[in-house]
Amino acid sequence: MKYVDEFRQHKLAKQLAAAIRDEVDTGRSYHLMEFCGGHTHAIFRYGVQDLMPGNVRFIHGPGCPVCVLPVGRIDNAIHLVEAEDVILCTYGDLLRVPASGRNSLIKVKAAGGDVRMVYSTQDALNIARENPARQVVFLAIGFETTTPPSAVALQQARREGLKNFSLFCNHVLTPAAIQNILESPEVREIGSVAIHGFFGPSHVSSVIGSRPYEFFAEEFQRPVVIAGFEPLDVMQSVLMLIRQLNQGRYEVENEYTRVVTREGNQKAQRLVAEVFELRRSFEWRGLGLVPYSALKIKADYQEYDAEQRFQIPVSPAKEVKGCECPAILRGAKRPTDCKLFGVVCTPDNPMGSCMVSSEGACAAYWSYGRFRQPEAKSA
Numbered sequence: 001m002k003y004v005d006e007f008r009q010h011k012l013a014k015q016l017a018a019a020i021r022d023e024v025d026t027g028r029s030y031h032l033m034e035f036c037g038g039h040t041h042a043i044f045r046y047g048v049q050d051l052m053p054g055n056v057r058f059i060h061g062p063g064c065p066v067c068v069l070p071v072g073r074i075d076n077a078i079h080l081v082e083a084e085d086v087i088l089c090t091y092g093d094l095l096r097v098p099a100s101g102r103n104s105l106i107k108v109k110a111a112g113g114d115v116r117m118v119y120s121t122q123d124a125l126n127i128a129r130e131n132p133a134r135q136v137v138f139l140a141i142g143f144e145t146t147t148p149p150s151a152v153a154l155q156q157a158r159r160e161g162l163k164n165f166s167l168f169c170n171h172v173l174t175p176a177a178i179q180n181i182l183e184s185p186e187v188r189e190i191g192s193v194a195i196h197g198f199f200g201p202s203h204v205s206s207v208i209g210s211r212p213y214e215f216f217a218e219e220f221q222r223p224v225v226i227a228g229f230e231p232l233d234v235m236q237s238v239l240m241l242i243r244q245l246n247q248g249r250y251e252v253e254n255e256y257t258r259v260v261t262r263e264g265n266q267k268a269q270r271l272v273a274e275v276f277e278l279r280r281s282f283e284w285r286g287l288g289l290v291p292y293s294a295l296k297i298k299a300d301y302q303e304y305d306a307e308q309r310f311q312i313p314v315s316p317a318k319e320v321k322g323c324e325c326p327a328i329l330r331g332a333k334r335p336t337d338c339k340l341f342g343v344v345c346t347p348d349n350p351m352g353s354c355m356v357s358s359e360g361a362c363a364a365y366w367s368y369g370r371f372r373q374p375e376a377k378s379a
C-alpha cells in the first residue's frame with residue numbers, strides 16, 4: 001500500500017538502525033519524548049526501541065486525547081445522561097474510561113442510559129435529526145486534528161436550524177501542553193525527567209503546520225522533528241534528532257513532508273477560528289490546570305454549547321488510588337512503574353485512562369508485551 005509498505009521495509013530499518021548507531025555519542029544519553037500516542041504504539045508494535053542503542057530512550061508524552069481528559073469531565077458527561085436525559089454521543093474509547101466511583105459511560109449505558117458510540121460528528125448530527133424531541137450532545141475530545149470536524153458540525157447545525165444538538169467541548173492544544181511539560185519542575189528544576197528532544201505529532205501538525213513549535217524549540221533549546229507514524233518515519237526522526245543534538249542545534253525539522261507543511265491546513269485553521277476561541281485554563285489529567293491549552297465555543301455559537309445549555313459545572317475529581325497515569329502522561333514514570341500494571345489493571349479491566357485508550361502508553365506496553373523483555377541498559 002502506498003505510503004505504508006514503503007515505510008515498513010525491514011532492510012531500510014536495518015540501515016537506519018546502523019546509521020543511528022554510527023551517529024550516537026556513547027558518552028551521552030538521548031531522551032526523546034514522543035508527544036503522540038500514535039508514535040508510542042508504532043515504537044512498541046514494531047519493536048523500534050529494540051533497534052536503538054542503549055543510550056537512546058523514548059519517553060512517552062501526553063498526546064492521547066482520551067488519556068488526558070480529567071475524571072471530572074467524564075463525570076459531567078455522565079451527569080448529562082442521568083440528570084438531563086440527553087442522548088450522549090462520543091467515540092468508542094471514551095466509553096470505558098473510569099469516572100468517579102469506578103463508574104464509566106459504558107456502565108451508565110448498561111444501566112439504561114442513552115449513550116451512543118459514533119464514528120464521526122456526522123453520526124451525531126444524524127442522531128439529532130432523527131430524534132427531534134430529544135437533546136443530543138456530542139462529547140467532543142481531541143487535539144487539533146479532531147477540532148475542524150467539530151467546527152463543521154456546529155456550522156451545519158446552525159445552517160439547518162437544529163435546536164436539539166450541542167457540543168460538550170473538550171478540545172485541547174498541543175503546543176501549550178509541550179510548553180507546560182518543559183516548564184514543569186520535574187524537567188526544569190529537579191531535573192528528574194531529562195527530555196532532550198521531541199517528536200512532533202504528525203496528524204496534529206498536518207492541521208497546525210510546523211510553525212507553532214518554533215517558539216519553544218528556540219526558547220527551551222529542544223529540537224523538534226515532526227514525525228510520521230510508520231516505523232521508518234520514527235527511526236528517521238530519531239536520526240534527525242540525534243544529529244541536531246550532536247551539533248548543538250535546536251530547530252524544528254519536518255520528517256513528515258508528505259503531509260505536513262510549515263503553514264498547515266489554513267482552511268481548517270480558519271474554520272476552527274470561526275467557531276472556537278481559547279480557554280483561559282483547562283485541566284489536563286497529569287498536567288493539572290494548563291493556561292490557554294484548550295478551546296471553548298465562541299459566544300456567537302453559544303446556543304450549541306452544551307456547557308452553556310446545561311450549565312455544566314467545573315467538577316474536580318480524584319484519580320483512582322494507585323494509578324500512575326498523571327506521572328506517565330508527564331513522562332515522569334513508565335507504565336511498568338505502576339504497581340497495578342498487569343495485576344489489577346489490564347485492557348479488560350482498566351483502572352486508568354492510559355490502559356483504556358488504543359493510544360495509551362499502558363495499553364501499548366501491555367498489548368505488545370514489551371514489558372516482559374529486559375530494559376535496555378543505559379549508557
Ligand code: SF4
Pocket residue numbers: 322323324325328335338339340341342345346350351352353354355356362
Ligand atoms: S497500569 Fe492502569 S492503573 Fe497503572 S497507570 Fe496505567 S492505567 Fe493507571
